[in-house]
Amino acid sequence: MAGPLADKHVVLGVTGSIACYKALDLASKLVQAGALVDVIMSHGATQFVTPLAFRSITHRAVVTDSFDPDSEYSVEHVALAQQADVIVIAPATVHCIAKLALGLADDSLTTTVVAARCPLVVAPAMDGNMYDHPTTQENLATLKERGVVIAGPGIGRFASGLSGVGRLLETPDLLGNISYAMGINGDLAGKTVVVSAGGTMEPIDPVRVITNHSSGKMGYSLAEAARDRGANVVLVTAPTNLTAPALIDVVQVNTAEEMRVAIQARTATTDALVMAAAVADYRPTKAEDQKIKKTEDDLNIPLSKTTDILKNATGNFVRVGFAAESQNLVANAKAKVEAKQLDLIVANDITAEGSGFGSDTNQVTLIDRDLGVEELPLLSKYDVSNRIWDRVKDFFRD
Numbered sequence: 445m446a447g448p449l450a451d452k453h454v455v456l457g458v459t460g461s462i463a464c465y466k467a468l469d470l471a472s473k474l475v476q477a478g479a480l481v482d483v484i485m486s487h488g489a490t491q492f493v494t495p496l497a498f499r500s501i502t503h504r505a506v507v508t509d510s511f512d513p514d515s516e517y518s519v520e521h522v523a524l525a526q527q528a529d530v531i532v533i534a535p536a537t538v539h540c541i542a543k544l545a546l547g548l549a550d551d552s553l554t555t556t557v558v559a560a561r562c563p564l565v566v567a568p569a570m571d572g573n574m575y576d577h578p579t580t581q582e583n584l585a586t587l588k589e590r591g592v593v594i595a596g597p598g599i600g601r602f603a604s605g606l607s608g609v610g611r612l613l614e615t616p617d618l619l620g621n622i623s624y625a626m627g628i629n630g631d632l633a634g635k636t637v638v639v640s641a642g643g644t645m646e647p648i649d650p651v652r653v654i655t656n657h658s659s660g661k662m663g664y665s666l667a668e669a670a671r672d673r674g675a676n677v678v679l680v681t682a683p684t685n686l687t688a689p690a691l692i693d694v695v696q697v698n699t700a701e702e703m704r705v706a707i708q709a710r711t712a713t714t715d716a717l718v719m720a721a722a723v724a725d726y727r728p729t730k731a732e733d734q735k736i737k738k739t740e741d742d743l744n745i746p747l748s749k750t751t752d753i754l755k756n757a758t759g760n761f762v763r764v765g766f767a768a769e770s771q772n773l774v775a776n777a778k779a780k781v782e783a784k785q786l787d788l789i790v791a792n793d794i795t796a797e798g799s800g801f802g803s804d805t806n807q808v809t810l811i812d813r814d815l816g817v818e819e820l821p822l823l824s825k826y827d828v829s830n831r832i833w834d835r836v837k838d839f840f841r842d
């Protein structure tokens with residue numbers, strides 16, 4: 445199975461909050477992502493959901509008591525702590541956060557945390573006033589200083605009926621925080637990368653646009669894969685149906701020109717620019733102010749060439765382009781390497797099976813600045829992304 449969580453040992457700590465029901469969904473998504481999930485529940489958590497519910501999802505023993513004589517582990521907290529690639533506490537209560545900040549170890553979860561040396565993610569869930577309380581804020585700051593990843597909390601409505609900051613993050617954001625935490629010291633740590641994604645939208649009039657079939661999945665996967673290897677990621681994205689990935693600086697744009705401006709503003713500080721976006725080559729010369737009425741049988745819309753963002757982006761960074769081709773893949777892509785002065789181009793045949801628009805997989809050919817050709821097999825877009833970052837790493841100008 446592909447992805448950052450495949451075959452990873454995740455300890456999921458669950459403490460007593462009404463948000464415990466969401467931890468079931470998190471456990472389920474972790475398992476679906478290929479992780480081996482060991483759940484440790486506080487006494488409070490067992491009052492909200494049953495250990496059986498977690499066990500049914502993870503197919504593994506659920507720890508609820510430090511002194512379980514039937515435990516399969518000889519010294520449970522040490523065994524779990526040693527195995528863990530990451531510990532995630534979701535939801536984390538005010539009380540649990542305070543114990544972690546003090547280093548208290550009075551139950552299975554907190555003893556496991558103290559015994560472990562892997563990354564720790566803490567996802568607070570509490571009412572707004574409890575979150576705002578100075579002691580909570582101080583305790584969270586202490587944990588952050590120690591390198592703990594504090595996931596969220598989110599903003600919204602609480603079970604109390606009040607609204608504010610303190611909600612447990614939704615599962616996709618929690619997963620993003622977990623992947624980020626595991627890769628925080630990865631081989632792209634300290635690097636900043638700009639990735640573009642999606643198909644630009646060029647207005648014809650207030651209701652119509654010229655766009656293309658790009659789903660944005662390749663660009664979003666590239667951004668997530670870079671984040672999961674420790675990079676600071678800026679994702680400049682044209683409109684897509686995808687949700688903004690966690691811990692990535694997402695810049696929303698519509699047109700090719702807006703994308704150019706957003707990227708140009710960041711070229712001085714980036715170590716790599718990866719243009720996965722399908723940028724319109726032509727835009728309506730003039731976007732009409734009013735809706736075009738249906739009058740003539742034929743309608744001609746004058747188009748003007750857009751600026752080639754990649755070709756005109758100057759600076760000391762690694763330059764990666766994409767070439768979506770329907771014929772003469774390698775020859776066309778090689779021409780683009782030279783025309784746009786690229787370090788690497790990712791060429792894909794949009795007619796090949798499993799590589800079309802919107803697909804979760806892609807089969808690409810990488811061509812580098814020396815025109816060396818590397819044909820990759822059909823892979824998930826996340827795996828393709830990692831193969832691309834493997835190559836980009838070699839081009840970093842230190």
Ligand code: CTP
Pocket residue numbers: 700719720721722723724725750751752753754755764765766767768780
């Ligand atoms: N690109 C860009 N700015 C544009 C058009 C394209 O930065 N105005 C980038 C794309 O994001 C991609 C690369 O250039 O990384 C190649 O895009 P592609 O559309 O395949 O090539 P073009 O140069 O536009 O040539 P053609 O459409 O004729 O194949």
